[in-house]
Amino acid sequence: MHKKTHVKKRAKSPQELRGRIWIDGKEGTFLGYGRIVLLEMVREHGSITKAAKSMGMSYRHAWELVDSMNSQARRPLVESSTGGKGGGGARLSEDGKKAVKLFWKFYADFQNFLKHEKKALTLLK
Amino acid sequence: MHKKTHVKKRAKSPQELRGRIWIDGKEGTFLGYGRIVLLEMVREHGSITKAAKSMGMSYRHAWELVDSMNSQARRPLVESSTGGKGGGGARLSEDGKKAVKLFWKFYADFQNFLKHEKKALTLLK
DNA sequence: AAGCGTAGTATACTGAAGGGAATAACGGAA
DNA sequence: TTCCGTTATTCCCTTCAGTATACTACGCTT
Numbered sequence: 001m002h003k004k005t006h007v008k009k010r011a012k013s014p015q016e017l018r019g020r021i022w023i024d025g026k027e028g029t030f031l032g033y034g035r036i037v038l039l040e041m042v043r044e045h046g047s048i049t050k051a052a053k054s055m056g057m058s059y060r061h062a063w064e065l066v067d068s069m070n071s072q073a074r075r076p077l078v079e080s081s082t083g084g085k086g087g088g089g090a091r092l093s094e095d096g097k098k099a100v101k102l103f104w105k106f107y108a109d110f111q112n113f114l115k116h117e118k119k120a121l122t123l124l125k
Numbered sequence: 126m127h128k129k130t131h132v133k134k135r136a137k138s139p140q141e142l143r144g145r146i147w148i149d150g151k152e153g154t155f156l157g158y159g160r161i162v163l164l165e166m167v168r169e170h171g172s173i174t175k176a177a178k179s180m181g182m183s184y185r186h187a188w189e190l191v192d193s194m195n196s197q198a199r200r201p202l203v204e205s206s207t208g209g210k211g212g213g214g215a216r217l218s219e220d221g222k223k224a225v226k227l228f229w230k231f232y233a234d235f236q237n238f239l240k241h242e243k244k245a246l247t248l249l250k
Numbered sequence: 251a252a253g254c255g256t257a258g259t260a261t262a263c264t265g266a267a268g269g270g271a272a273t274a275a276c277g278g279a280a
Numbered sequence: 281t282t283c284c285g286t287t288a289t290t291c292c293c294t295t296c297a298g299t300a301t302a303c304t305a306c307g308c309t310t
Contacts, residue, residue: 014151015150015155017147017231018148019145019147019235023141049286057268057269060268063289067288080288083275083285084279088276089286110144110238113234114146120230121148183300185298185300185301186298207305207307208255208257208308209256209309210308211254212255212257213308
């Protein structure tokens, strides 16, 4: 056995440790990087429509993300209204602001963790 | 603005911090959880076919993962042969064994990190 | 020489994620 | 009353990851 080993082209190994963190809820993902950025864009622009555009994301997708977050939080993270001045809009609730802060705290800790782990990455020398 | 807030059904917040880590290479993912388990199954069963079956994975997908790992490593992690006793087979190279060990080290560190971070997760009280 | 189970490869199918577009409801402003 | 921009919702389409299937090449064993 193992007489003929199949060898193919290989790279020069610029390997890098990567990772993601998120917070799960009952319906799957509750908060993740993209969702948090979306919350920030909602706060900044005052509407889901503009937040979506600023991220190059379809309104449909943005609305689904907001709906998913609101339905998994104890209280809505985004409060929205239709009609009225400017046609309506959306804004971050106090819980929404807290969620953003909390996630960035975890995120910073995680980036720090990755940084320290990379020092040990002398893979397959 | 914000006269009528749209409220929907919401869950009871059994939120949990989750995450993934992996090692990137030139072609994207080099080593991740599933790939490492696949390497272990190859070592245990001596063939890509059986390894794939043991994971409920198609042979094609398993072969592509092995090919991706081999082509991004300096030296192949899996050595395979066709024909002969049993029709051929596959086995883990020394580098393959090292890759498995190294990943589990990172993985354990990461699980430990998550465990400690969870203590701070008193989300949206 | 024939059989066997594997590696390796190509093609078609499937399902889920997400984009695009269309539409109704809404409620201030003009 | 009409206009306007947004939320909320629906339907269709594309893309992509992975499955299913079928086939050839291989080389030891009998």
